[in-house]
Amino acid sequence: MSFLQLKNIEKFFGDHRAIKGVDLSIEKGEFIVFVGPSGCGKSTLLRLIAGLETIDGGNLLLDGKDITHAPSSKRDLAMVFQSYALYPHMTVAENMSFALKLAGEDKKVIKEKVEHAAEILNLTRYLERTPKALSGGQRQRVAIGRAIVRAPKVFLFDEPLSNLDAALRVQTRVEIAKLHRELGATTIYVTHDQVEAMTMADRVVVLRDGAIEQVGRPLELYDRPQNRFVAQFIGMPQMNMLPIGEFGSYAESLVRPLPVGGHIGVRPEHVTITNAGEGQLLATVDFVESLGAESLVYATTPHGVQVVSKQSVRSSVRAGDTVSLKFEQDWLHVFDADGQVVSNAKGVAK
């Protein structure tokens, strides 16, 4: 029996079915990341778990207890909000101890817990300050501290890094991952940033239009996407999708029977630029992005499909050149007309 279980969870906003029957089992101590494009329902799902929105259908079980309709304060969860939602007129210490104070916890115990959390988060020096006197990163840590002090069964994070600048985001990402390792707490983390998803998660849940597209370990999603959406959502730059017709007879050597109207997907790092005649497709180079360690070559095939090639050597091709694209045969994914996978790349197994 898993720790946190979502059984056919549904949510309606008026007539709109925002969450379409989500099933998910989360084990104790797991770090789960909900990822998806904006409007996919990932935040709504988190708010349903937190009890900030009412669940319209299905069941939510935590540690064997049905908490579908329990008020959020009784669910034994703690949430870190996107805006941090610190109480502006309270000091850091008061912010962190608020929940315990309301619960009528002993003052000595509260002080101990707050000091312990402050130590973990490196906030001891700032306990008497108000949030206004703190930097973005420090506020973020206070918000996490507020959650830690409560020692909840599950930590919920709602896009906690989106208000930080790029450098701080990377640093805080590492800190949160480290914190999770130390505390071993079950965590659900919502983000639209696939890098955060890939680097932090034990398992990633990819959502689209209020439904789960795929659940799996980060590399599993990268290597074995179950459909075109996941294939293209995970990975930067995204996976190239070529209509099977583009390849002519070459496609038949890859998969039989050929899915009519299907696509062949290949990641940019598995496309190389060669001299005309050596590859499978001719294309015209649109532009080249040189990033130093790698070059991205954007080229368009005669049918008008853009293909990206990622090369770790500096490329000498120029915009306007006609080149030949060579696809590594072991790294092709085949999708049918509905976007479902027919076969994943063989190269992964090796």
Add this chain to the structure above:
Amino acid sequence: MKKFTARFLLTPAVGSLFLWMIVPLVMSIYFSLIRYNLMSPGEHEYIGLMNYEFFVTDPAFWPAVLNTFLLIGSVIVITLVFGMALALLVNDKFPGQSIVRVLLISPFFVMPAVNALLWKHMMMNPIYGVLAQVWRFFGAQPVNWLESYPLLSVIIMVSWQWLPFACLIFITSLQSMDREQLEAARMDGANYVQQFRYLYLPHLSRSVAVVVMIEMIFLLSVFAEIFTTTGGGPGFASTNVAFLIFVQGLMNFDVGVASAGGLFAVLLANIASVFLIRIIGKSLEK
């Protein structure tokens, strides 16, 4: 040069504002130092501070000062408490919210004199007033409000007029309340009273300061409600400083004493504002 041009261009505005203030002030000071009664024409000789002495030793003086503070204090407390309660009540969405809000604000658009007449005749009249009807419905003897509780009646009228102002300020302030903070508090297990105590009240503190300050300024000079209803009586029971000045100047025709009273009111307002700025300035700085 640039500075000079700016100053030069500002001069007409600053100058006219300065004249606007200084001319009446100087005239009041001048009138307060001479014998100037409209009923006894002749020389306006200099009499020093005698007008001030007359004003301060008038039997109506202390009741008027006390009534002024009672009126201001009660109206501020009533509008703060009920304004906040109403603002919180209409803060959550419900059908017809916008209409209810407009209705809540509307007493503020009623002129003070009209407001007083409405209350005097429609609500508080002991024979056909609405309150009398209510009292009779419960089998009680109707209260003659203006006679039995003159100051309370004025306080009720002025409160009714100023409640929308407080309410409006609180409604706008509540709209800037952070939703995620409330959700965080909910997850922390705060019930509604605790949310009010720890989140709403601190958030509204700045608006409270604004309401107290502005109401204080305007309530020092409450006049129309008293003039149209109780006429300051019975006795001096509902006379405030502003009304006392009116009595001295336009009923006793003693311009000198009235001017002295006016300057006393200025002093009073300044003392009050020093305290106010001390207290409220701190909360505004945050």
